[in-house]
Amino acid sequence: MSTALLTDLTIFVLSLWVGFEVISKVPATLHTPLMSAANSIHGIVLVGAMLIAATTNSWVGYVIAFIAAVFASANVVGGYVVTGRMLKMFRKRPVAPVSPPAPAGSLSQDGQARAR
DSSP: OOHHHHHHHHHHHHHHHHHHHHHHTSOHHHHHHHHHHTHHHHHHHHHHHHHHHHHOOSHHHHHHHHHHHHHHHHHHHHHHHHHHHHHHHTSOOOOOOOOOOOOTTOBOTTSOBOOO
């Protein structure tokens, strides 16, 4: 195993470990807002995966770069989906117009007299 590959594997494993430790310490009430705000971080991870793919010379490096790109892409897309869902919660819902009450003694839709 070459030194560069060992360095790349070490960085990959350490980043997985640090990411897991950071996310596991976040309370559940803060998880969604923090993840939706972290899209830029996942974009940087995606750029890092592309840099690994551009500089590697072995198939192991390509596999690691592919896995990193898939995970980073899933995080970016998921972050935007969660953000969209959160923003929908704050939109005003349209209010249904209230129809005026029918006059007394009028007929209902089926032609029968309404009860008073």
